[in-house]
Amino acid sequence: MIAVVTTNGESQGGVAPQRRRPMRLADLADAVELPAMAEAKATESVEDREAAGRREFAVLLGEFRRTAVLVPIDPYGGLWTAEQGGVRWICAFSDEEALARFARAQGDAEREWEYRTVLGARLLDVMVPMLRVPAGVALDAGGDDGMLFPPVEGLVPESAVVDLGGAR
Structure with missing residues (x-):
């Protein structure tokens, strides 16, 4: 298709297929950042923060792959x-x-x-x-x-x- x-963002010439609006990756990243996680970040080691960053990226990558x-x-x-x-x-x-x-x-x-x-x-x-x-x-x-x-x-x-x- x-x-x-x-x-101005309006479709013309063809009808775009009906689909749910994909979640923007930045919105997903914000949703992953819970208040408890923010407090924990203050006391995390560099290795823990890197591991958390890899997990967050894996979530974003998974969402991108399905979107x-x-x-x-x-x-x-x-x-x-x-x-x-x-x-x-x-x-x-x-x-x-x-x-x-x-x-x-x-x-x-x-x-x-x-x-x-x-x-x-x-x-x-x-x-x-x-x-x-x-x-x-x-x-x-x-x-x-x-x-x-x-x-x-x-x-x-x-x-x-x-x-x-x-x-x-």
Whole structure:
């Protein structure tokens, strides 16, 4: 299904499938931070804080993998990507409003943006390896709540993992 989003976030040209509004990753992170956890953080060791950070990221990653995100279509019919630091990033957005903000930030707010709805797991497990270059997913690029899913072990298939020169 291809839908079109205008810069005001309204769908046109196609009817977007009915789906529940995906939880924004920043909202999920805020929900994970309970008052008791905040008090415990004050007395945690560095190792405990690192372990807690890994658990929180695992929750965010799991939510991303289960969530349908919007991926704009570039002018040539492929997924919209950007290159930064030698990595090709598939740009994905949690909702039409985030995509519209991105369009405005790109200075390309006048045109309609086509997009596909894709599960986060499909982006990481199928689309990233298909690029055949170091690639990851940039969620809500340019937004305050943006997050990167880089081509590292545990996030993408082994065939797409970037060799960090023994730093793994």
